[in-house]
Amino acid sequence: MNEFYGPFGGAFVAETLIRNLEELKREYAAVREDGTFLAQIDRLLREFVGRPTPITPLERLSGERGGARVYLKREDLTHTGAHKINNALAQALLAKRMGKKRIVAETGAGQHGVAVATACCKLGLECVVYMGAVDAARQAPNVQRMKLLGADLRLVTLGQQTLKDAISEAIRDWIANVDTTHYLLGSAVGPQPFPEIVRDFQSVIGREAREQLLQAEGRLPDAVVACVGGGSNAIGIFSGFLSDPAVRLIGVQAAGEGLESGKHAAPLVQGTLGIIQGSLTYMLQDEHGGIRETHSIAPGLDYPGAGPQHSYLKDSGRVEYTSATDREALEAFRCLCRTEGILPALESAHAVAHALKLAPSMEPGQIVLVNLSGRGDKDLSQAIEALDKLELEGARA
């Protein structure tokens, strides 16, 4: 296993955690070769998660706007409603194999928290989820779901009270409970081997999408677009196309209120190299190395660090990283609803927003594949309120 991707990655953690990370590395290396384990994951993904998820051509939208045709990879149709379940189930199974009885996890939008709580129910594990109090307030349906699923939900009132702070508390919990507990990290961030494990467990998205598109169109897409917070759904779908140099890969980060406003969460666009939560990677920081506050309407993108492999892919030029604002995401959210009858998560709406800009500039014979990483039910009240505000502003202007 790679400890680093070029200069990025590593495991900058407290000594107390090293044994667990080493144990996880060993166990993961073993299960990669273990046909029974892999078959068990495949079966869970098929019977419980509902994989393979389909790809859907956006016929009305492409018809109206012209240019390249757009396909969505429908991770919103998985059980629990987002790609997070792919990794949550597989890692929970791995934890169980390691003899761990207790799972701690962080959650931003609540999708990972719900996925972990679900996996723990299914596999009979104790579940503790840390969530920033600000995120909990804006993602009420997921808070209720986690509680229903029996998770011990702990609200974090430190710092900015969002995803970064939830990760810090989950790590502190893990440090104090190393013997019994597995930290089920949900994004491709943090110390190795997490970025590697999360990518591998999410790579099913890219594998399926590649095959499905080949089957439907007899060819690969010209561009693949995914939103990037920590970057797990993006690395999952990109990994299916990394060795196809003709396929453009585009990661879309949260520009929040605009990159120039400073209120954003786009470390791959405007970040600098630093160490954040165990990983050397691009991050948003001040001149003293303090982690900068972030902003995004999408809690799952509201994170100041990028997964280390994304930093590597940025520098190598293989993936282009761009951003979409809160407003663009909201407009894409409404557009996808009205035109295609699909309600995207606000996170995924960032990818849709970019695809809507990109596709009309491309040739009619070309194809854009967008990872629709999750569904937007969780966002309804927040999105409707924000859309009403946009309309009011529009009417005034």
Add this chain to the structure above:
Amino acid sequence: MSRIETMFSRLKERGEKALIPYLPCGYPEPGSTPGLIRAIADAGADMIELGVPYADPLADGPAIQEASLQAVLGGTRLRDCLETVAGMRREGLELPVALMGYANSFLAYGLEKLAHDAALAGVDGFIIPDLPSTMAAPWVDVFRPQGLDLIFFIAPTTTPERAQAVVEQGSGFLYCISVAGVTGERERMPEELERFLDEVRRRTELPLAVGFGISHAGHVEEVSRYADGAIVGSALVNLIRRTPADQVEAEVGRFIGELKQATGKAQHV
């Protein structure tokens, strides 16, 4: 021999153990630190671990998190910590001083520049909880030539093979974490601590100091039986937090004096 090593070897000759208080720089106020350092030094501490404020201290419990955040909000940065040490040296402070802080503050300052400025300011070493020895090679290469010790941690979870690698890279002393967890006061020291220290001692000549959870003189006395030093952080921070500003130096002096005395009691058992 570094100032830290010299301190430990002198104590050893005298049959004494080290008391190493942790003080967050710039806490509770930006200007509080020099007075508190004086009080700590005058009360008999053997070394000072000066905390570089960081708003996201992953290895710290609530007491130090809060103090660290307050110091950040008060505007204290790494540069101020270096200046504080330089100022204390000009005043004649002779105790070894290590800066304790998180890797990213140091990285953002620039490692080469930091090593140079720290040595010049009279800093003796660095304690960096999120820099395990496996990731530290580039840091060791920059710090050692300036005579700066890089002090590594050994945890109860550190495997024997790994302990070997850690002791080979470390210098100054080894920071032995008493219990798997973050910093913070605790009721009692874990029973297996003595055996853990014996294990580590078989592998190294480096002095062993124990930290995390040491809350009062009784703990210091207990730890001093088998370790070369005791590190007290959260308990001191909590004392500073609840003491009125005009009494804090006197109270800190009294507390440190009591702890220092406890390091000696162990000798007479």
